[in-house]
Amino acid sequence: MLQQLLQQANFLALTLANPVSMAAEQAVIAGHTRVELWDSGVLVFTPLHTEATRDIVLSSGIHGNETAPIELCNQLIQAIVSQNLLLQQRVMFIFGNPPTINNHTRFVSENLNRLFNGEHANPHVASNGERLRAARLEAYVERFFMAADRQRLHYDLHTAIRASRHERFAVCPYRPDKPHLKQQLAFLNAAGVEAFLMHHEPTTTFSYASSTKYQAEAFTVELGKVMPFGQNDLTKLAAMRQMLVVLLSEREFPRVTYQPDKLVLYRVCRSLNKHYADFAFNFSNELPNFTQFAKGELLAQEQGIAITAAQDGEAIVFPNAQIPVGQRAALCVVADPAIPLA
Numbered sequence: 001m002l003q004q005l006l007q008q009a010n011f012l013a014l015t016l017a018n019p020v021s022m023a024a025e026q027a028v029i030a031g032h033t034r035v036e037l038w039d040s041g042v043l044v045f046t047p048l049h050t051e052a053t054r055d056i057v058l059s060s061g062i063h064g065n066e067t068a069p070i071e072l073c074n075q076l077i078q079a080i081v082s083q084n085l086l087l088q089q090r091v092m093f094i095f096g097n098p099p100t101i102n103n104h105t106r107f108v109s110e111n112l113n114r115l116f117n118g119e120h121a122n123p124h125v126a127s128n129g130e131r132l133r134a135a136r137l138e139a140y141v142e143r144f145f146m147a148a149d150r151q152r153l154h155y156d157l158h159t160a161i162r163a164s165r166h167e168r169f170a171v172c173p174y175r176p177d178k179p180h181l182k183q184q185l186a187f188l189n190a191a192g193v194e195a196f197l198m199h200h201e202p203t204t205t206f207s208y209a210s211s212t213k214y215q216a217e218a219f220t221v222e223l224g225k226v227m228p229f230g231q232n233d234l235t236k237l238a239a240m241r242q243m244l245v246v247l248l249s250e251r252e253f254p255r256v257t258y259q260p261d262k263l264v265l266y267r268v269c270r271s272l273n274k275h276y277a278d279f280a281f282n283f284s285n286e287l288p289n290f291t292q293f294a295k296g297e298l299l300a301q302e303q304g305i306a307i308t309a310a311q312d313g314e315a316i317v318f319p320n321a322q323i324p325v326g327q328r329a330a331l332c333v334v335a336d337p338a339i340p341l342a
C-alpha cells in the first residue's frame with residue numbers, strides 16, 4: 001500500500017479503495033521524512049533531519065460529503081510525498097469517514113462529529129461503523145499527541161450545509177480555564193477565516209476532544225459550502241493552503257499580527273435542542289448561517305410552543321431540524337468584541 005502511495009502520491013484514492021481498514025506500514029522518503037500508514041485514511045509524517053517543535057493534526061472528511069478540505073489535504077499529502085513540501089513539523093492527516101466519502105453522504109448511521117470524547121462508548125447506544133471509527137480515531141490522536149510534549153495543534157476541516165454570512169469561520173472549543181490565543185486566531189484569519197465562535201459548553205466533537213484531553217489548540221474550521229468532488233473552487237482556499245504550507249515547513253509559528261478589525265468574535269449564548277419530533281424552524285432552508293434576528297422574532301416551534309430570539313442581534317448557526325430528538329438543532333450566537341483572548 002505504502003509503495004503505491006509513494007509512486008502515485010494519491011492518498012485519497014488509496015483510502016477510498018480501502019475504506020474500512022488498512023494494515024500499518026512505514027517507509028522513509030529520500031532519507032529525510034518517515035511516512036507511517038496507521039489505518040485507512042490515517043497517515044503520519046515525521047521529519048528526520050530536524051527536531052519538530054509541534055505536532056499537527058489535519059483532519060477532513062469527518063462528514064463524507066464535505067469534499068473541499070479533503071481535496072486540500074490530499075494536495076498537501078501529494079506535495080509531501082513528491083518532495084515539493086519539506087516538513088519541519090510532525091503532521092498527522094486524517095480522512096475521517098472514508099465509507100461516507102465513497103457514498104457522497106454526511107454519515108452512514110450517525111453523525112461522527114457527535115461521538116468523540118468517549119461518546120462512541122456510550123453503553124446505551126448500539127455500536128455502528130461511526131462509533132467504531134470514532135474510537136479508533138481517538139486512539140490514533142492519543143498515540144500521536146502523547147509521543148512527545150510539543151505544542152499540539154488540531155484543525156478539523158469541514159464545509160457547511162448552508163451558505164454563511166461569513167464564508168469561512170471557526171468554532172473554538174469551550175475551555176473556561178484558558179482564553180483562546182490571539183496567535184491562533186490571527187493564523188486562521190490570515191488563512192481566510194473571518195469569524196470565530198466561542199463555544200459555551202463541553203461537546204462531543206473531534207476538536208473539543210483534542211482540546212480537553214491533550215490541551216491542543218484545536219478548532220472546527222468551516223471552509224465554505226458543501227459541494228461534490230470536482231465542483232470545488234480551490235482558489236478560495238489558496239490562503240488556507242498557503243498558511244498550512246508555512247505552518248508545516250517552517251520552524252517558527254507563522255508570524256501574523258492579530259487584527260481585530262479583520263474578524264468578528266461571537267459568543268454562543270444557547271443551544272436550541274430538539275425535544276419533539278415536530279420541531280421546525282420558522283425560516284427557509286436557504287437562510288445563511290449568522291443571519292441575525294430581532295428580539296422576539298419567531299425562530300422555531302415544537303408542540304405548538306414558540307421559540308423566539310432572546311435578544312436583538314441573536315444569530316443562528318448550524319440550523320438542522322433533521323436530527324434525532326434530543327440533539328442540538330442550532331446554536332444561537334451574538335457578536336461580542338470583548339471576549340477575552342490571550
Ligand SMILES: [Zn+2]
Pocket residue numbers: 062063066158159
Ligand atoms: Zn462537517
